[in-house]
Amino acid sequence: MLTVFAAIAQFEREITLERQKEGIAAAKARGVYKGRARKPDTPELKMAIKGWESGEISAADAIRISGLSKSAFYERTKGYLRKK
The missing domain is CATH 1.10.10 (Arc Repressor Mutant, subunit A)
Structure with a gap:
């Protein structure tokens, strides 16, 4: 039973990561996703x-x-x- 739950959880995680990658790619294409601002050289x-x-x-x-x-x-x- 635990093996089945673990497999389902892993499958859900993979789907979530795939959606996240697609969302980031779409945001980058729109020019919205740029990441964290870099600290200036001091x-x-x-x-x-x-x-x-x-x-x-x-x-x-x-x-x-x-x-x-x-x-x-x-x-x-x-x-x-x-x-x-």
Whole structure:
């Protein structure tokens, strides 16, 4: 009996995810769905990236100084280093 309920729940979840993907695609096509606004580049962020790149500070310290999440910091670092 639990297996049947689990299968039904999984099926419902798959349908929900499919509808969500379709809705996001439709919103993007209309230009409505743009995601979260990006935090602006601050002097602290630039200082943290330079310090981390030169080895003066650790990655954890650079992330703390920048005020970004770990993944956002590394994503910004890639973009910043490409500009050089």
